[in-house]
Amino acid sequence: MLENKSWQSEIQAALWKEFEILRVMKALQLRTIAYRCGISKNQGVEPFSILVALVFLTFLGKSVHHFVSHCRNSLFDLGGKDVFYRLSTRTSINWRRFMMDISLNVIRYFKSFSSWQQRVLVIDDTVIQKAGKKIEEVSWVFDHSKGKSVKGFSAVVLGWSDRASFVPVDFALQRSSRKVFKQSTEIEMDKRMLAWHRRQEAVKDKPTLVKEMLKRAKQKGLDAGAVLFDSWYCMPRLVSSIYNEIGYDVIAMLKTTPTLTVAVNGKVYSTKRLWECVVPDLIKATVTIGKDRVSVSSINAFFGSTLVKLVFCQPSEKSKSKKPIILLSTDTSLTSAKIIETYGQRWAVEVLFKDAKSKLFFGKNQSRTFEATICFLTLSLVRFIILSYMERINGDFRHKGSLYEGLRYEVEELNILAFMEKFINRLLSIIDGAKETFTVFMNKLAGIQEMVRLSIQNLMFQRCET
Structure with missing residues (x-):
């Protein structure tokens, strides 16, 4: 033989x-x-x-x-x-630690190629649509891209970027607490299990999930020049918590609404009235971003109790697709051009969602259990981390x-x-x-x-x- x-x-x-x-x-x-x-x-x-x-x-x-x-x-x-x-479906596996440890190994390698100011943390969410009503924890969630509610989850993702690469670090699933579908059987679970904590996490609001993810990143020693997010998360309490309690600077887009206010030179204005009452008196400069020329002006203001720098960006040429925006930075020493350039790194998370959904089966699995949903989402993001690492070590961008x-x-x-x-x-x-x-x-x-x-x-x- x-x-x-x-x-x-x-x-x-x-x-x-x-x-x-x-x-x-x-x-x-x-x-x-x-x-x-x-x-x-x-x-x-x-x-x-x-x-x-x-x-x-x-x-x-x-x-x-x-x-x-x-x-x-x-x-x-x-x-x-x-x-x-x-x-x-095993309830004892720590999928969050599995993903974070792999991400940190990759980030340690990437750190040697970038300075501290180039490294940022990016936060955004995407809707994971599901078809079945019997999937655990599934509910109606509002999809902003479609303008209507769909069955599924909202995945809040935290990622790390140094301009050249993007690495997802953590994520949390969130569902509506009121519009959840009733399950035929109630699952009894030990409260000490990791799976029980992930289920409890799903009913928390998004600002709470963001703060918890950033605290975990800080505990792991993940340094970054700023935390980036869009206008959906730019609220006074969240910005103050991230800057004062957790210790990260914030660069975000400010939502222009009649209800959200800032204090400029002792006077309180709604963010919608800033263009009429504040911007006309500011000194403007022209900055080239990509192929576009943008008129830029800035001023310091109080957003809640936090001193921030507001950057007003308005395209030099009028266009229906390019609207004026207001950027906010807790680091008032940064120039307007630097704030705009740094905020541009937020686009990497949109690329992640597109690639992960179209190529890496993000949110596509045929299991009804909540643990399996967490497992397959984690593995989809791990595939993206592996691709980012291979892309970087080969110098192939x-x-x-x-x-x-x-x-x-x-x-x-x-x-x-x-x-x-x-x-x-x-x-x-x-x-x-x-x-x-x-x-x-x-x-x-x-x-x-x-x-x-x-x-x-x-x-x-x-x-x-x-």
């Missing part, structure tokens, strides 16, 4: 060296992080193998069902769908779609090689079995030949006597 264990280990070691995506996963210490986060073996298949297969899922199939049927007799053939769903296509072909090639390896192993075992069968057959044939020879001799001896 041939010994194939050493030969198989040599092939596996060669695969880890040959394929870039496997080298990246090893460099980011995914196995160690997974073990620290509670992804350990209870029974059956090794959980890390299942985790790697789930990370590769987007490169090989469209769903877990398609993935399982597509990968029969290959490297990712780990059993049926239940193997994957059992891992995704193309759109991630091109990198995604290259990875898809690489994983397909890896899958084919693994299938060939299994085929060769099967062939060798057949040859080994054939050798044993042939040996038994030859022994039996030799016995038959000996019996025939003895029979002939006996017959000849009897004939001679007669």
Whole structure:
């Protein structure tokens, strides 16, 4: 019988060296992080193998069902769908720590390429639409892009950027507390479980989720020149909490409404009246942003109890698509051009949402449990982190779609090689079995030949006597 264990280990070691995506996963210490986060073996298949297969899922199939049927007799053939769903629904896995530890490993590498002022934290949210009413914690949420309410969740995402790369760090799911669909059965859960805390987190309002995520980032030692967000989060209490309590500067867009007010030179104005009452008296300068020329003016004001710098940006040429905006910065020493340039980094989170939804299955899973939703969202963002890391180490700053296509072909090639390896192993075992069968057959044939020879001799001896 041939010994194939050493030969198989040599092939596996060669695969880890040959394929870039496997080298990246090893460099980011995914196995160690997974073990620290509670992804350990209870029974059956090794959980890390299942985790790697789930990370590769987007490169090989469209769903877990398609993935399982597509990968029969290959490297990712780990059993049926239940193997994957059992891992995704485990309540003891700390998916938040899993994602944050991977992000921090990548950010530590990226820090050597940028200064402290270039690093920012970006906050935004997106709607994850669902079709079923029986999905746990699903509710009606308002989608601003569609202008109507849809069934699903609102995902609040915190990311880190240094202008060249964007790395998602943390996220939280939020649902409406009033418009939730009633579940047929109530799930009883230990309040000490991580899954219970994630469920309680879903009913909190978005400003609270933002503060909690920023506090966790601060505790992890994540430094940044500013926190960026759009006008939906730009409220006096949240800006004051981030600046005074957590310790991050804020650069955000100010919402122009009759109810939101700022104090300029001791007088209180609504943000909507600032263009009429304050801006005409300010000194204006022209700044070129990309291909557009923008008229810029600034003034210090109090936003609630926080001293901020307001930057008024108005396109030099009138356009329906380009409207005047007001930017706010808690760092009053920054120039208007610097504030505008820094706020431009917020666009990276919009790119994340577009790429993650179109390429990386963000929010697309076929499980009803809340834990599985958290699991698959985390893995989608981990795929984006891996792509960002590969993009940076290769010095390749193309759109991630091109990198995604290259990875898809690489994983397909890896899958084919693994299938060939299994085929060769099967062939060798057949040859080994054939050798044993042939040996038994030859022994039996030799016995038959000996019996025939003895029979002939006996017959000849009897004939001679007669």
